[in-house]
């Protein structure tokens with residue numbers, strides 16, 4: 105077997121952009137054969153490999169397709185062409201706290217959210233204290249989460265997600281939220297992840313952080329892969345390209 | 350296909366948790382809590398009983414052989430299953446869109462969303478049926494020997510309703526008209542099902558019209574194509590009359606129920622891939 109945690113093979117993802125509101129029967133009937141949509145390729149022929157146990161960054165300007173690629177990795181989108189193969193269990197952290205039920209308590213939501221993310225009840229019970237500890241909301245754990253501040257909400261969501269203990273973790277710009285102390289804790293958690301030999305794929309606009317954390321990066325522009333390679337030189341050439349002339 | 354069922358099996362805990370989320374979250378912060386689940390059908394029953402039994406004077410035959418003759422109870426034997434069916438179809442249909450945030454951010458077998466609604470609405474229905482059971486005993490229906498069959502039939506209605514909900518949930522992601530269209534369809538469907546009037550009311554007009562377009566097929570035959578018609582008859586036979594339902598009714602409903610689920614699963618699987626980008 106390969107030592108690649110993830111292999112992305114010629115992945116292309118297409119969105120349909122409709123010129124009118126498509127989601128009505130009338131327009132579908134009127135449209136019939138004559139197609140009024142335009143195909144927009146958000147990703148074109150992307151190939152790269154992520155070595156097992158490495159931290160891998162995706163960089164590129166807004167709209168370059170980073171989130172779309174992460175969603176393909178997380179199986180939320182299905183690419184039209186190409187394939188993605190994994191070695192191990194993958195978990196995605198695209199937005200924390202999705203799936204929290206506002207009326208339920210923090211405790212109930214940990215179990216609910218954990219199972220949405222693919223953990224078994226036993227697993228959650230075993231990690232429960234760790235999750236609560238990491239989130240720092242012990243005092244409110246039996247309160248409905250709608251009474252939480254947005255910071256607490258994010259922390260609890262993040263704690264659950266980070267404790268899923270996947271082999272591969274996919275993270276999209278979620279580190280931008282939370283206070284400095286919490287961000288620090290998250291970084292430590294990533295370091296710990298890496299020490300455990302796990303693979304992390306992350307998107308961030310904070311280049312110093314990407315440089316700090318990532319071994320390799322892939323640079324996307326307008327849905328195409330510009331370069332992949334060692335973090336430092338690739339980031340340098342990316343930064344150079346976006347500099348005003 | 351096998352992989353699909355394996356994934357689904359792996360997600361059974363998630364299914365249970367989502368079901369509990371619905372059940373627990375539903376009546377939080379209400380004084381009457383779960384009682385609301387009963388008050389709704391009760392209010393409907395009251396209105397229909399006043400309108401149909403007292404004003405329009407609809408008189409269904411007394412239960413045979415049970416001898417029970419209470420319009421409100423007769424009504425509930427059909428109304429509770431219909432309410433469950435309608436609720437599963439209508440909320441299941443919107444379940445993907447209602448959980449858009451989740452679908453766009455986390456991967457899990459999407460089918461658990463409509464399934465969890467069948468589960469949570471089913472739990473409410475079970476509770477309602479238990480109360481109806483007490484009332485039935487009180488008015489002299491001795492249905493206890495039929496309880497196992499009633500439970501099987503309840504599962505079968507869940508199977509049928511889930512199949513319908515799965516197809517509509519997909520249709521609704523692609524065409525938002527679906528939910529509005531179904532609002533109307535469900536109303537018509539309700540009146541085409543003998544919930545508030547007995548089928549016997551249709552016999553005479555159907556006979557006087559005779560065969561349609563020169564065929565021996567009567568209006569009643571067409572009317573009886575509706576699986577919910579068969580279902581309401583079966584439930585009334587068991588609960589109100591205390592007798593065996595007609596074998597062909599049972600056969601028809603069982604066949605339709607499984608066909609519905611099979612179509613639902615196939616359609617759902619075929620179109621679920623593009624769900625996240627469309628909602």
Ligand SMILES: Nc1ncnc2c1ncn2[C@@H]1O[C@H](COP(=O)(O)OP(=O)(O)O)[C@@H](O)[C@H]1O
Pocket residue numbers: 119120121146164165166167168169170171172173625626627
């Ligand atoms: N569901 C969608 N439907 C249509 N277009 C989309 C959809 N999601 C993303 N896009 C388009 O794909 C492109 C890439 O978006 P995204 O992956 O979010 O970029 P990034 O995360 O790099 O900023 C953008 O032009 C965006 O408009």
Ligand SMILES: [Mg+2]
Pocket residue numbers: 170171172
């Ligand atoms: Mg993005």
